[in-house]
Amino acid sequence: MTTATALPPVGHTASIGVRTERLLRSEWTKLVTVRSTLWSLMLLVVITPGLTALFTWANDHNWSQADPSERANIVADPTSLILGTGFLFGQLTICVLGVLVMAGEYSTGSIRSSLLAVPKRTPMLAAKCAIFAVVVFVFGELVAFPSFLIGAKILHNHAPVSLGDPGVLRAVIGGGLYLAVLGLFALAIGALVRHTAGAITGVIAFVLVLAPLAQLLPGSLGKHVHAYLPSEAGSLIGQAHQAKDDLLSPWQGFGVFCLWTVVLLGLAAWLLNRRDA
Amino acid sequence: MIEARDLSKRYGDKLAVDHLSFTVRPGTVTGFLGPNGSGKSTTMRLLLGLDRPDTGSATIDGRHYRDLAEPLRVVGALLEARAVHSGRSAYNNLLVLAQSQGLPRKRVDEVIELVGLGSVAKKRVKGFSLGMGQRLGIAAALLGNPDVLVLDEPVNGLDPEAILWIRNLLKRLASEGRTVFVSSHLMNEMAVTADHLIVIGRGKLMADCTTEEFIERSSEKSVLVKSPDVARLAELITADGGVIAATDGDGLTVRNLVAPQIGHLAASAGIELHELAPQAASLEEAFMELTRGSSEYEGSIGDAPAPLPTEGGAA
Numbered sequence: 359m360t361t362a363t364a365l366p367p368v369g370h371t372a373s374i375g376v377r378t379e380r381l382l383r384s385e386w387t388k389l390v391t392v393r394s395t396l397w398s399l400m401l402l403v404v405i406t407p408g409l410t411a412l413f414t415w416a417n418d419h420n421w422s423q424a425d426p427s428e429r430a431n432i433v434a435d436p437t438s439l440i441l442g443t444g445f446l447f448g449q450l451t452i453c454v455l456g457v458l459v460m461a462g463e464y465s466t467g468s469i470r471s472s473l474l475a476v477p478k479r480t481p482m483l484a485a486k487c488a489i490f491a492v493v494v495f496v497f498g499e500l501v502a503f504p505s506f507l508i509g510a511k512i513l514h515n516h517a518p519v520s521l522g523d524p525g526v527l528r529a530v531i532g533g534g535l536y537l538a539v540l541g542l543f544a545l546a547i548g549a550l551v552r553h554t555a556g557a558i559t560g561v562i563a564f565v566l567v568l569a570p571l572a573q574l575l576p577g578s579l580g581k582h583v584h585a586y587l588p589s590e591a592g593s594l595i596g597q598a599h600q601a602k603d604d605l606l607s608p609w610q611g612f613g614v615f616c617l618w619t620v621v622l623l624g625l626a627a628w629l630l631n632r633r634d635a
Numbered sequence: 636m637i638e639a640r641d642l643s644k645r646y647g648d649k650l651a652v653d654h655l656s657f658t659v660r661p662g663t664v665t666g667f668l669g670p671n672g673s674g675k676s677t678t679m680r681l682l683l684g685l686d687r688p689d690t691g692s693a694t695i696d697g698r699h700y701r702d703l704a705e706p707l708r709v710v711g712a713l714l715e716a717r718a719v720h721s722g723r724s725a726y727n728n729l730l731v732l733a734q735s736q737g738l739p740r741k742r743v744d745e746v747i748e749l750v751g752l753g754s755v756a757k758k759r760v761k762g763f764s765l766g767m768g769q770r771l772g773i774a775a776a777l778l779g780n781p782d783v784l785v786l787d788e789p790v791n792g793l794d795p796e797a798i799l800w801i802r803n804l805l806k807r808l809a810s811e812g813r814t815v816f817v818s819s820h821l822m823n824e825m826a827v828t829a830d831h832l833i834v835i836g837r838g839k840l841m842a843d844c845t846t847e848e849f850i851e852r853s854s855e856k857s858v859l860v861k862s863p864d865v866a867r868l869a870e871l872i873t874a875d876g877g878v879i880a881a882t883d884g885d886g887l888t889v890r891n892l893v894a895p896q897i898g899h900l901a902a903s904a905g906i907e908l909h910e911l912a913p914q915a916a917s918l919e920e921a922f923m924e925l926t927r928g929s930s931e932y933e934g935s936i937g938d939a940p941a942p943l944p945t946e947g948g949a950a
Contacts, residue, residue, distance in 0.1 A: 365738065365780055371704060372737060384735035391727040392720065462720070468728070470685060470718035471775060474710075475735040477684045477701040634686035 381476065381485035388472075389459065389489055398455035399497050402448050402537075410444030410505040414512045421516050429516075434601070436519040437529045440509030441502070441596035445533060448501060449589075452494055452537050453565060456544025457557040459490055460626075464552040469635055479630045483549065487542055487623065494541040498534030506530045525598035525608070532595030532608065536615070540565075543588060543619045549626035565589040581605065588618040636661055637682060637783060637816055641691030643838075644677050651677040653838035654690065659816045661782070664809045666829030666846070667818035670926050674838035675818040676715050679787050683712050695783055705736045711776030715787040717768055718775075721761040725752055725771050728760060729778060736779055746774040765792040773801070783814040790824055802828050822922040826850075836926040850921045858894045861886045861910035862901065871900050885909070 372380075389395055417424070417432065417439060432439050463469035476482040506526075510519050521527050544561045551557035564587070572584040584590055585605040592615025594600075600607045606614065637659035644652040652674045659665045669675050680686040682693045684700035692699065695710055703709050719728040729743045747756045750770040755763070760771065769789060776784055786805075790798045805828055809815045819825050825832060825846070832849045834842040842849055857880055862868050865885050873879065877892035889897060894913045901908050 365708070365742065376737065377704070380735055380737050384731050387727060387731045387734055388720075388723075391724070391731070392722045394722065462722075466720045466722070467718045468720035468723075470714055471728075471732060473685060474683060474712055474714075474718075475707055475732050477703065477706055632687075634680070 378481075378485070381481060382489055384475070385482075385485045385489040388486075389493060392458075392462070394458045394462070395455060398451045398458075399493075402451040402497060403501055405451065406444040406448030406501040407505045407508055408444065409447050410440060411508045411512060413443035414440055414509040418512050418516060431601075432513070433517045435598050436510065436513050436517040437506065437523075437526050438597040438601070439517075440506055440513070440519075441529060441533050442593065443509075444501075444505050445536070445593070445596065449537060449540055449565065450562070452498075452541045453544045453561040454558055455494075456490070456541040457548035457554055457561060459486065459541075460545045460548035461552055461554040461557045462548075465554050473635050480627050483623075483627050483630055487545060490545060491538045491542055495534045495538035498537035499531065500534075502530050502533030505533070519598075523598065529596050529598050529608070532612065535612065536592050536595050539592060539612075539615055539619050540589065542623060543615075546619060546622035546626045549630060550622065585611075586614055588615050591615045591618075636697075636814055637693070637695055637785070638697075639678065639682065639691070639693045642678065642681055642688050642693060643690040644674075644681055644686060645689050646677075651838055652681065652688075655835065655838065655840055656691070657833050657840060657843055659814055659833070660831070661814040662809060662812050663830040664805050664815045664817060664828055665831045665833060666825035667816060667833050667835070668822060668825055668922060669818075669820065669835040669841075671820055673835050673926070675820075675835065676787055677838075678835070679712070679714070679785055679816075679818060682785060683710070683714075705779065707732060707736045707738075707779035707781065709779070709781055710783045710785060711779060711781040712784075713769070713772040713776045713786040713789055715791070717772075719760050719768075719771060722759060724757050724759055725763070725774075726756040728771065729774060732775055732778055738779060742778060742780075746777050749777065750774040766794060766797050769793055769797070769801075773804070781813075784808060784816065786815075786817045788818055788820070790819065790821070798824070822919045834922070834925060841925055850915070852921075856890070856893075857914045858889045858892065858897055859886060859910065859912045859914055860889060860894075860897050860901075860908065862906055862908050864906050867904070868901060868906050871904055871906075872897065875900055888914070 421429065463472055472482060473479060506521070513519065519526060521530065547561050548554070548557040551560055568587055569584060569590050572587060573580055575583055582605065591606060591611040594604065594606055594608045594611030597608050639655055639657050642652050642655045643650070655674070655678060667675055667678070677686065681688045682695070682700065695703070700706060700710065723731075726743060726747065729746065730740065733740065733743050747753055750773050752767065752770055752774065755767065760768070763771065769792070773789065776786065789801050793801065805815050805817060809830075817829070829846055832842060832844060832846050833840070834849070842852070844852065860868065863885060865882070865887060869879055869882070869887055872887070872889055872892060875892065875896070877897070878890040879887055880890050881888040894911050898908065898911055
């Protein structure tokens with residue numbers, strides 16, 4: 359009676375490729391069938407270019423009143439200004455979504471059916487990470503290029519910059535890379551904390567609160583701590599070249615961010631396997 | 636076939652499951668009975684690999700749940716707590732599960748029709764009633780057409796029509812040769828659904844037998860007898876080895892003697908009888924008898940709740 363559809367026999371062993379494909383397909387459906395994904399990505403797409411335009415316009419508008427050293431900084435690396443403004447706020451949508459993707463499974467209880475379907479927990483987490491990172495990367499690029507082009511057009515008179523300039527294309531692509539890793543970072547925190555509100559607070563603290571606090575530390579200690587904080591290090595990828603007082607190059611900074619994320623994901627996977635669901 | 640061997644699980648300082656061993660066989664409905672907090676849900680979570688046992692192990696058809704490649708094809712489970720994403724539609728919740736096992740979309744439509752959720756399949760689960768949520772849980776359990784079903788309190792909060800539906804479904808699944816393991820704290824529900832019972836109290840095994848054996852074993856049988864000459868009858872009964880368990884006006888509840896013996900005593904002494912009725916204990920009473928004092932949360936008023944008095948005196 360429950361067998362109207364002929365199902366393949368149980369016990370045949372599907373290849374690793376087939377099993378991976380099933381996992382990815384399932385995680386894809388999970389991601390695209392909840393509204394929070396749609397809302398977060400829509401906000402990202404609206405906020406990032408919008409605020410990039412607003413902030414670069416404000417800088418351009420107040421050009422004559424700005425401090426000469428500030429103007430020199432902007433001229434030296436306009437990309438850094440363009441990508442450093444809209445993304446600062448746009449990234450919060452990815453922080454929230456990353457947490458929801460994992461902690462949402464705990465808050466709704468769906469983690470239990472997920473683990474009943476896929477009792478090997480590490481592959482489940484890996485598939486979730488892969489799907490989420492790819493989706494965020496694609497949307498990250500979808501906002502990085504328009505944001506850059508809008509910002510560059512607005513700054514054109516005072517600080518001209520184009521995609522062909524050294525390091526600029528890497529920085530713009532880096533905008534999407536940064537968001538993808540940030541999404542995984544938030545996902546890892548969500549997996550560790552397992553409560554949406556707590557995890558979102560934790561991620562926001564990492565991204566927005568710790569940096570100014572670290573700068574209050576005295577002398578070179580503060581400078582070093584600040585430079586190695588995850589989002590501070592990671593956002594260096596959005597600069598065309600290393601500024602003279604930066605401790606890390608763009609790729610080094612991005613590497614530090616990736617390292618943070620890998621360590622947290624490793625911890626999340628370890629705990630996921632150890633903890634009762 | 637489900638096998639639990641020496642399962643134990645401790646949460647903090649509370650031993651939820653205490654060296655529990657049992658076997659659940661195919662082809663029958665096996666009821667898993669115990670008061671609230673006796674460790675039923677924990678045991679099921681251990682079977683399903685959601686929690687790690689502190690001692691022992693559980694296997695399904697000889698394998699640990701975590702080693703099953705396509706677990707939903709082997710075991711269908713309904714957990715007590717809701718285990719679906721409330722922001723996702725019923726259909727999409729099932730689709731996620733189907734895709735993880737390589738099951739076709741058509742199968743999702745089938746189980747949705749089977750549990751009667753066709754009209755709300757595309758609606759978000761958030762607005763579902765308890766009964767609809769349980770039906771969705773059953774659909775998820777049947778999705779992979781598994782040979783083993785593990786259902787935690789499936790009739791909880793359901794209306795009588797839905798309870799009847801689930802009861803018949805479970806019997807039908809068992810008659811198809813599947814292993815059906817279903818927990819409940821409602822003894823009377825198990826009496827009409829389960830052929831075999833595994834009873835636990837405070838995480839320990841208290842009984843593992845057929846439902847009839849359970850009632851037989853767990854409770855003394857008694858006979859209600861009514862007579863206008865109750866005092867003389869009581870003397871005769873006591874002299875013959877009977878025990879008067881209760882007296883109420885012209886009625887006696889007698890243990891240790893069966894109805895024909897009492898009838899014979901009365902007849903030979905010329906005592907008029909108005910009623911002579913063997914009292915079969917209900918499963919509810921048998922269960923309370925067995926688990927008395929083993930309930931995790933007992934009311935502070937008096938002892939375990941007494942069964943309602945039957946006509947003419949205590950049962």
